Amino acid sequence: VALLNFSMNEDAFDKEKIRHHVQLCDTATHKVFYDKLEYIYVEISKFNKPLEELDTLYEKWLYALKNLYKLTQRPKELCDKVFDRLFEEAEIAKFTPQEMREYETSKMAYRDIKNSVDTAKREGLAEGIEIGMNQKAQDIAKNMLAMGLSAEQVAKATQLSLEIIKNLSNS
Numbered sequence: 001v002a003l004l005n006f007s008m009n010e011d012a013f014d015k016e017k018i019r020h021h022v023q024l025c026d027t028a029t030h031k032v033f034y035d036k037l038e039y040i041y042v043e044i045s046k047f048n049k050p051l052e053e054l055d056t057l058y059e060k061w062l063y064a065l066k067n068l069y070k071l072t073q074r075p076k077e078l079c080d081k082v083f084d085r086l087f088e089e090a091e092i093a094k095f096t097p098q099e100m101r102e103y104e105t106s107k108m109a110y111r112d113i114k115n116s117v118d119t120a121k122r123e124g125l126a127e128g129i130e131i132g133m134n135q136k137a138q139d140i141a142k143n144m145l146a147m148g149l150s151a152e153q154v155a156k157a158t159q160l161s162l163e164i165i166k167n168l169s170n171s
Contacts, residue, residue, distance in 0.1 A: 001040045003065060008043060018046045018062070051077050138168060145169050 013020050020041045024033040047062040054060050054077055064078055064086060074087050095103060137158045144154045151165045158165075 001042065004041060004043050004045065005066075006043070006045050008041065013041075018043050051075055057082065138164070141165055141168050 008020075020043075022039040022041065023035065024037060025031055026033055042062070044062055044066045047059075047066055049059055049063065051063060051067075054063055057080070060078055060080070060083070064083060068086070068090055074083075078087075092100075092103065137160055141154045141158045141160055141164075144157060145151070145165070145168060149157075151162060151169060154160070155162045155165045
């Protein structure tokens with residue numbers, strides 16, 4: 001896909017159309033060379049619909065791409081969620097070099113904190129699972145002791161230490 005900010009002015013193109021689908025063909029036979037390879041040219045400079053008359057998402061994108069540089073604020077017609085990233089990037093692109101350094105530093109700090117929190121969550125989850133499994137093994141051991149199995153048999157079956165099993169039988 002090629003977004004053009006000028007008109008192609010090619011004889012093969014319909015002068016009224018904005019979007020052109022082009023395929024490679026053999027010049028001798030005029031047969032399409034490979035039907036899976038297609039080029040799409042969008043002549044954004046030809047799009048002249050006013051903001052109030054935009055009907056489709058496609059038209060909104062054409063308007064946004066053509067007029068973004070002169071917008072001082074985001075128009076209500078372009079408040080669809082799909083445009084969020086475009087306007088965020090446009091704001092960032094206007095930063096001064098100092099603002100860009102501050103932004104990058106802030107982004108790095110955010111990522112560091114997020115990574116620390118994510119790591120802590122993973123470690124906490126693993127620790128919680130381990131504690132839960134240990135508690136379950138101790139509950140099973142108590143039941144086995146209550147059934148009259150020896151401390152050695154319970155230790156072997158639950159893989160808990162003999163010391164833990166003896167403490168459980170005394171509690």
